[in-house]
Amino acid sequence: MTDPQLIRNFSIVAHIDHGKSTLADRLLELTKTVAHRDMQAQILDDMDLERERGITIKAHAVTCMYTAQDGKTYTLNLIDTPGHVDFTYEVSRSLAACEGAILVVDSTQGVEAQTLANTYLALENGLEVFPVLNKADLPSSDPARVLEQIDTVIGLVDTEHHVNISAKTGLNCEQVLEHIVKYIPAPVGDASAPLQALIFDSYYDPYRGIVNLIRVMNGTVRQGDQIRFMSNLSEYRVDEIGVFDPKMSKRPEMSVGEVGYLVASIKQLADVKVGDTITHAVTHNTKPATEMLKGFKEVQPVVFAGIFPTSSDDFENLRNAMEKLRLNDSSFTYEPETSTALGFGFRCGFLGLLHMEIVQERLEREFDLDLITTAPSVRYHVFLTDGDSVEVDNPSKLPNLQRIARIEEPIIEATILTRTDFVGGLIKLCEERRGIQQKLEYVSSDRVMLVYELPLNEVVMDFYDKLKSLSKGYASFDYHMKHYVESDLVKMDILVNGEAVDALSILVHRAKSVTLGHALCSKMKEVIPQQMFDVAIQAAIGAKIIARTNVKARRKDVTAKCYGGDISRKKKLLNKQKEGKKRMKAIGSVEIPQEAFLAILKVDS
């Protein structure tokens, strides 16, 4: 057992591209956790998707040994966190297992919206936070200005103990380790008390089953112990415990302050809930704790969409895939849904659009599925004339208009940090999206913070991409739910050859419906390929058609020349055409490609 005085548990909070993963790499290298020759860039981001997108999606934990200047050897547990707004919940999970956090800010850029949000989160959790100003090697680095921003917008961070580093060259990274030892408190707990260990993450390993990432708060857990999950009282025997250094390394026991993994032949995926407390079962020498750990706020999905298999044969595979993914990503919810147009699938809840994209991509890649995702929706409060109310996150499930008294939609408070020269464009974007300005503040001479109230249903429609392109990437965005307000919303249906396609219905503000209807129809015309017959596409509100367009029938699809030498090649071409068709969904006799269901995200409105 390690003396808790020699343990430091910390996270790194940073905006995308500000150098969090590179700094983590340097720390692993300096502590010889990973030999330099084995180093691959961004070792913590081991999911393919993470490396490709340059972001961290999942939390990771790694244990390093560091001999500090005081001559003592410390166990440093780095619990990595994602930086994107959609993954705030992952951040709060990681933070619950730590005593401190490093706030990494790119000293050539400045404080960004997510850094702000995550730092607040760390401070709220009572963590000790010190700033690290990265990219000190670049000529445009301006640490003084960035420190001023931290003081202005965050205020509570101890800027006195900052370090100017270059994670890329390694400059001053050793000093970061010293700061961790000096300024981050050691964990406190009672090793002889009943066991309380927090599950802050879990994932499914095809060889070991469910792997839990845990932080021991009190007590000691040993291999072979009989343990209990406090939320559902299910009990298992511990097969193996250990740490990630960074590979899985077995340990005989884990005690106060230690961070690592626990494997217990858990068969029921449902038994494991991230945020749960593990304690001992009642045996001749162990007894359970009486209280659960505080855990962390369970996050509620705010964006909803249908996910359907392109081929109906894949429904069961999709269900299995979702069950496995959900274990690793408890923020994602799903329940069976039937669509007239798309058949059997699931209505899924996500934390945001990026989360939705990532879930879809993970399902397709890790489970080899072909999927159709419908347009994202938010959750509306619908008040009925009979005094009842229902929550609706699927526009096609909106009750009959005659029964609706009023609809309330969710409003968020959005914080945008950007360069002064982009403020005009971003204000215009927010106004177009029915935003109401709450605040406009200069955080330093060239940096502005905008705070807006925005309807979430406007934000899920491609707001983030628009924001990025308007600001050439120099705007960051974060939000939290504020409240629900009544709004004049209408359901817009899309009719294909006269048939309403339930999976294409959306709720829109009445004032924007006609413009949006036209834009959506013309976008659909672009993405729906020509068929053997004319295809009419109409947007309708109730019985009233507000926009229409036609995809003209295809007239020519012929291979004019086909002699002996051409036959094999022509067959290959026909096969390719046929495969392309398979990836489309037949609505009646019209073949509709996957992207048509998300066309709403691509319209200019």
Next chain:
Amino acid sequence: MTGAAGPVAIPPILQPHVAALRGAAHREPLGLYLHVPFCKDRCTYCSFVTTRDVQLQSAVVARLVAEIRVWGEALGRPAVDTLYLGGGTPSLLRAEELAALTAALREAFDLGPLVEATLEANPGTVDLAWLEGARALGWDRVSVGTQTLDDELLARLGRIHGAAQALDALELCRRAGFQRRSGDLMVGIPGQDLDRVLGDARTLVGTGLEHLSIYLLDLDKACPLKAEVEAGRLALPSEDEVADVFEALQVELPRLGLLPYEISNYGRPGAESRHNQRYWQLRPYLGLGVSAASQLGTWRWTETSVLPAWLEGRGETELTELDAAESLAEIPLLGLRMHAGVDWEGLRAEGRRRNLQPLVDSWDEQLRVFGAQGLVTFEGPRVRLTDRGRLLSNAVFQIFV
């Protein structure tokens, strides 16, 4: 100059099947295709295997002669009823080279049942003496690559001749004694005035030719014209325009006496290309030369398309054996290209015989849907494409792959 380098032999991949191939070759007369891979210049839309290196010509001919002999012997001198000399530009062969090839054919194969011997000619390469020589050797049908009668477009296509020269060539062929002459027209060339295509068709038919092929410019493989189009320097006519012209020709050519018998082929009654029809009727053919394709029994193979490798006898031959379902599927896949259509009742019976009833049932079901959409029509025991269906035939053919 390279001599006929490598040994000429039946490709190793085919050797285990020679006995079966021989059996197939004697069930009915074969068609024989020879590929002559030379061109004076490459057309901008062409993706065929051709070369401008005339240095190789005698080596290629020598190797073709050797292939003819080897195959004739391996198959036991089977009967051949159609010959087709294609390319490339067969009219670039010297008179004595053509004579050598023809003599080898007569020696190695039984040309007794021969009913048609076609050679392709480029209008920019023919003269009367050469044509008379070919006619005297027994070649009786000529296919002249006319393409269009618009000089500007001919230049754009990289053709080595003008419109007047094409008409002259057709006249030379007639004078040389070729009763059977075919021309071709291409629809959909960038910058093509589509109304003029009909005029070109009338002019060509006016020369008395008996057969015309209508091709749609197809840029699915890499070629200079494709690059020009993709770079935005040239624009293809719209799908609607091309479809209009193709449809107008379907009306106009019969009026001029040339009846359609396949998606892109029109002829006076009795003047249909017998050789080409075998491709759509799945009747056996042997193709010799670089990139040439053959089908005998259930085997289909293609010689290497790399000319130097072919010359040295070290190219890969691609072989596929069609299984019962695939060969059954090819009957409608290719057969529906013909205006006569397919004997659907016969096909159903064949399906039952091969234990493939469910497959045929699924085709049947899908064809009925196309029937409702007006793309195919069932007439008695036969099914065939409608005029509209021909233009959309890939959609129908997809059900057979």
